[in-house]
Every structure is written in C-alpha cells, then in structure tokens.
Amino acid sequence: MFGVGCLKFLAMLKYLVILFLLVNLVSTAAVDGFSQEYTHAHCEMHIAPELDELDPRRIHGQIHMKQSARGGPVDVLVNLTGFDVTSQERNHAFHIHVYGDLSDGCKNLGRSYDNADEDKTDIEHLGTTGNFGNITRDDTGSVVTSFTNNRITLKGRHSVFGRSIVVHALPYTDGSKGSAGIHIACCVIGRSE
Numbered sequence: 001m002f003g004v005g006c007l008k009f010l011a012m013l014k015y016l017v018i019l020f021l022l023v024n025l026v027s028t029a030a031v032d033g034f035s036q037e038y039t040h041a042h043c044e045m046h047i048a049p050e051l052d053e054l055d056p057r058r059i060h061g062q063i064h065m066k067q068s069a070r071g072g073p074v075d076v077l078v079n080l081t082g083f084d085v086t087s088q089e090r091n092h093a094f095h096i097h098v099y100g101d102l103s104d105g106c107k108n109l110g111r112s113y114d115n116a117d118e119d120k121t122d123i124e125h126l127g128t129t130g131n132f133g134n135i136t137r138d139d140t141g142s143v144v145t146s147f148t149n150n151r152i153t154l155k156g157r158h159s160v161f162g163r164s165i166v167v168h169a170l171p172y173t174d175g176s177k178g179s180a181g182i183h184i185a186c187c188v189i190g191r192s193e
C-alpha cells in the first residue's frame, strides 16, 4: 500500500511544508519589524510658519533616529541651528507630539506623545514616552547632540512614524505641568534609509 513512490511523495511534502513555514516566518518578521536590521527615521525641522518673519528664532536642521532590535534603544541624532543667541533662554523642551499634521503650521500636532496610554488627554509632558527633555543651544545658536531613548520605537504598530517632533519656546522643568511655551519649530517623522 505504501510504495516507494508514496514515501518519496511524503518526504517531499515534508520539505514543502518546512519551506512554506520558513517563507511565512521571514515575511511576517519583515512586515512586523522583527528584523534585526536598522530602521531609520528622518525629521526635517522647519521654523513654525506662524512666527513673525522678524522673529529671531529661525530654527531648522535635521533629526535622525535609528533602531536595530525591536524593543531596543533608539539612537537620536540632533543637528539644529537658528536658535536665538540674544535670548537668555538656552534650553528648549523637545518632544514627540501625537500628530504629524502640518496643515496649520506647528499648531495641529496634538499633545505630547505617549504610547503607554493612547487615550491620555492631559497636556502634562512629565513621564510621557515622547518627552526628550530639553535641548540646549550653544553660543552660535546651534544644537548638535545625540542621545538614546528606550521608550519610543521605530518598529511595529507603536512606531512613531507619522508623528511630529516639536521644539518649544521654553524649557521643560521637572514637575511643571502644561505648556513649555509655543511651538517654535516642528517636523514630521518619516522613514528613511
């Protein structure tokens, strides 16, 4: 009943099943971001268009982010210039905000982003996922820095792609609730090579 041909067929079928499972696993991993390859993000920072054209704050530049393992740290590289060197204020709150909608300049970006609680409605920045703290300008009005963030991700369904990064007029101070001042520059986080 079970001839040689039949056994060969069963053996072939076994390999086909294994092959199918492997292909399925690899494609699922690629789609879901399980890959160990770096995922890169770029954010092209522009001055908030609603600022007066005589406003001394002309912030622009780039933010680059990359992440290798899902759940692993995200490296954030900041290269900005155009900060107001005549201002006493050197520190500026620096946050990811929930929306990447630039249709009304830097105004329609929602609250500070927190992937732990998507329904959070308060505007308190303390402890939220997308709170990068402050960036500090140097004497030339530039911010060139890098840091690591363990709370955001560039992979999977909670990735920050399509959200925005905001530079605030004022610093974020521990325990201060609410606004760190107006949004003086913003950008949308896009996927890059």
Ligand SMILES: [Cu+2]
Pocket (backbone or CB within 6 Å): 093, 094, 095, 096, 097, 111, 112, 125, 166, 168
């Ligand atoms: Cu903010």
